[in-house]
Amino acid sequence: MSPAGKPRADAERNRAQVLAxxxxMLAERGEQVQMAEVARAAGVGVGTVYRHFPTRQALVEAxxxxxxxxILAFGEEQALSDTDTRQVLTSFLRRIGEVHENERGLSGAIESVLGSTAPQGEVSTRLLAFGETLIKRGKAxxxxxxxxxxxxxxxxxxxxxxxxxxxxGDWHRFIDIAFAGLRPRD
Known part of the structure; x- marks a missing residue:
């Protein structure tokens, strides 16, 4: 820690590198990834990994x-840059589909280690608030x-x-089907 109580810049860089x-690695290989492998691939010592993430569960949670x-940042950026609610929702859902398609191993690791793939904590609250904002906007x-x-x-x-x-199935088609059910009814 620096004198001001903030993590040092190199510690923050190391943490970000370990997370990335x-x-x-989890996206590619799933739950078989070990902490020591992450440390080697990140170019840090295993102690550095454990200093930031004291358990494998803590690393997977992070x-x-x-x-x-x-995903939330992507959605918020889309919402700010596009006034077409349908397009924002479509882009947001497509991003979710892409993430889950490209990171199947990570999803499996999250579910295995945490028991669920649903967001937790503050990010869950923020995602729900973002969804509520989109719903209100779409109704309006x-x-x-x-x-x-x-x-x-x-x-x-x-x-x-x-x-x-x-x-x-075709998740792109699933998005189209879902939107059909969300449209205003006569």
């Missing part, structure tokens, strides 16, 4: 949180039916993640 490497935070501009809730969006996201992760 762990995410890539990787999961980082993954969800990146006529993109979504008046009875659509954030729980409906959460259910669609969970189903989309499962379809994409398990390769049990």
């Amino acid at each position: 490497v762990a995410r890539d 990787v999961a949180e980082d993954r969800f935070a990146a 501009d006529g993109t979504l039916d008046a009875d659509v809730t954030v729980a409906d969006l959460y259910m669609i996201v969970g189903a989309l993640a499962t379809v994409s992760r398990a390769a049990i």
Whole structure:
């Protein structure tokens, strides 16, 4: 720690490097990845990994949180740059599908270690708030039916993640089908 109580810049760089490497390795190889392998690939000592993440579970939790935070950041950026609610929702859902398709091993590791692939903690709260904002916006501009809730969006996201992760169908088509059910009814 620096005198001001903040982590040193090199410690923050090491932590970020460990997280990035762990995410890539877990995405590629799933739950078989060991802490020592992450340390070697990140170019740090195993003690550095354990200093930041005292257990394998802590590392997987941090990787999961980082993954969800990146999905949220993507969604927020889309929402700020595009006023078309349908396009924002579509882009957000596509990003979720892509992440789960490209990181199947990571999803498996998260589920194995944490017992669920659902977001936890603060990032979960922020994702739900973002979803609520999109739902309100969609209702206001006529993109979504008046009875659509954030729980409906959460259910669609969970189903989309499962379809994409398990390769049990065309997740792009799933998004189209889901939107058909969200449209305003006459």
